[in-house]
Amino acid sequence: xxxxxxxxxxxxxxxxxxxxxxxxxxxxxxxxxxxxxxxxxxxxxxxxxxxxxxxxxxxxxxxxxxxxxxxxxxxxxxxxxxxxx
Numbered sequence: 001x002x003x004x005x006x007x008x009x010x011x012x013x014x015x016x017x018x019x020x021x022x023x024x025x026x027x028x029x030x031x032x033x034x035x036x037x038x039x040x041x042x043x044x045x046x047x048x049x050x051x052x053x054x055x056x057x058x059x060x061x062x063x064x065x066x067x068x069x070x071x072x073x074x075x076x077x078x079x080x081x082x083x084x085x
Contacts, residue, residue, distance in 0.1 A: 014065040
């Protein structure tokens with residue numbers, strides 16, 4: 001298995017885990033809330049586009065996959081480039 005394939009699977013797995021973690025968090029908020037509407041309100045508070053802390057946390061959580069993506073693309077660009085002496 002080549003490193004490109006390993007990096008591709010790592011990227012897919014990591015992003016999938018981040019998405020799964022977010023879905024589990026949403027289910028937890030819904031389950032822990034006293035009413036369905038209170039759970040929806042909590043989810044809206046956390047995942048609204050103006051919540052900078054959540055944006056930063058999501059960016060940090062996805063950063064290993066983004067780093068692997070950049071590494072994979074750099075490797076692919078070098079493989080297509082002429083060899084150096």
